[in-house]
Amino acid sequence: VFFNRIPMVRQVLNDLNHDTAQIKVRAAFSMMLIFVVLAEILGAEVILGAFLAGAVISLLGRPEDEDLSHQLESIGFGFFIPIFFIMVGVDFNLQALLESTEALILVPFLVLAAFAVKMLPVLFFKLNFTWRETIGAGALLSARLSLIIAASAIGLRLGVISDAVNAGIILVAILTVTLAPMLFSRIVPETPIIQNRPIVVAGAGMIGLQVAEQLIAHGEDVVLLDPIPERVERAAERGLEAFSANIKSLTPEIEDVLNRAKAMVCVHGTTEYNYRVCEIARTVYGIDHVVSRVPDPGAIARFEQIGVTTMNAAIDQAVLLALMARNLMAYDLLTRPDDDKDVCEVTVYNSRYLNKPLRQMKLPGDMLIVAVSRGGELVVPHGDTRLTAGDKVTLLGKSDCLEIARQLM
Structure with a gap:
């Protein structure tokens, strides 16, 4: 951490982080191997060593190191994680599961528990969503794969669970990732594709x-x-x-x-x-x-x-x-297309934004409501202003945030 804060060291690392050297990627892998070996020596789980290596890399990272995170994600999701799941499939002992009555009985209870532990917390979603959307979210969030399979593999290695229970847990993971999207699709109807209005x-x-x-x-x-x-x-x-x-x-x-x-x-x-x-x-x-x-x-x-x-x-x-003589900045804001700021008007129909004080609204990104037109009259908005159906609001903010707000409202 100390050397990472030295400007000269940072400059050397940046200079070496080109297409052929990729010194930061190599350093990340070296750190992962060091912590994995250290975890093995201490008798801890290898996954813990890898986690600590990632935490250290995150600690040392700067905003300009965002490309490193994307590179590591590509390597992980494209190479290591598929190999992990291949080995899980190889070690899946279906015969042991079929021979164990206790493990077979355990499977449906684990499936029900997997859905229950997600369904209960998502009831808070009802504050802002419909019952269909709330239950659908709970069903979709119930899909779980990598975490419980990794935990099961560790438990099997430590002798805490048997081969039959491990196979049962893997089967639960397969069932949840299969059933959850299907349930979500049945509960929440597909939103029709809205054609762009030119x-x-x-x-x-x-x-x-x-x-x-x-x-x-x-x-x-x-x-x-x-x-x-x-x-x-x-x-x-x-x-x-x-x-x-x-x-x-x-x-x-x-x-x-x-x-x-x-x-x-x-x-x-x-x-x-x-x-x-x-x-x-x-x-x-x-x-x-x-x-x-x-x-x-x-x-x-x-x-x-x-x-x-x-x-x-x-x-x-x-x-x-x-207008240019009185408010040049306003004119530039309305006419300049070469920056990421813009002004747009949106007619509000979404019930989530109606009859609610503006201070309680969560607008996407950097954006402000600068004016409200209601029945032909201009309303200057403040924190207690409440929108009604059909109000036209003038939004100021980043272009991508304005497009999201336009779709939401």
């Missing part, structure tokens, strides 16, 4: 391509629609998912996209065509969130009457410039 960009001109690339940079699924085949081909050449679509005759494939869409951005060049597209999106396909570019400021009220959020370059350019 954002549809209507218009594959230069503005549409830029909008699509910005959305993709923020982790969104995007589908481009345009009636002009040349624009669709150009979008496809840039790696974007694009379809040729005419609002007068939509194919079943396009209708499926529109039925799944969570939002639409309409960026065609003419105000009238944009209005027709937005009207179909809102009234026929029920897309709640539709944003449209409106070149003619006089037509904005017409779009707003059908529930479309409008964007006019002449008006909104001034708003964006004022």
Whole structure:
């Protein structure tokens, strides 16, 4: 431990930890062998020596040594552990088990005990999960293999248990790892795969391509629609998912996209065509969130009457410039795709997050609820704020955490 804290020694170890030398992996194996031999000399179990070696490696480890842990896991799970189970199978004395009435009677009791000791503690899960999920979790956690087999092997070596009991314990392990997943599948129904809900960009001109690339940079699924085949081909050449679509005759494939869409951005060049597209999106396909570019400021009220959020370059350019002047950090946060922070809006429906103070919610990772929209009114959240079904919350945090929260809520 002392030498490991010397910067020069750490630097030498890091320099030697390249593809051919792998000095840290070699040192880990050397330490394991030393402790295994020491355990044998002292009359202790070899597994105890290996455990102590792992504890020392963990003690000496630094955050930059994470690759060493992955390398040791690969070697262990890929080589040593399979050999251990092969030897367990070789030593499995089924004949001794069949000849022992006591061991055969013991097997069903051990199976019941294996499930009971997991079912009782998981009752606390009922505080946050349904009865099906709670019982299913208890069944799945009842699967046990390596630990009890290792303990049984040690007991057999020490003469504490007989060959018949050892075989019975191995059979219990096999039964639990076989039955537990089957019970879980029967108790907890399979969750249907939720298809990704894309954002549809209507218009594959230069503005549409830029909008699509910005959305993709923020982790969104995007589908481009345009009636002009040349624009669709150009979008496809840039790696974007694009379809040729005419609002007068939509194919079943396009209708499926529109039925799944969570939002639409309409960026065609003419105000009238944009209005027709937005009207179909809102009234026929029920897309709640539709944003449209409106070149003619006089037509904005017409779009707003059908529930479309409008964007006019002449008006909104001034708003964006004022935002940059007043809150440059907020503008960067909303527009920059080159970092792992983002802002997103989520509509809350999950009952686990309803009617509960925000301070009691366990949100995934680094994330904050910065605003709540309820019935068109903006609510500034605090610790005692309780969410209701249909509330739209604005989340700020890391992109991966936001995606988890979006699925949970």
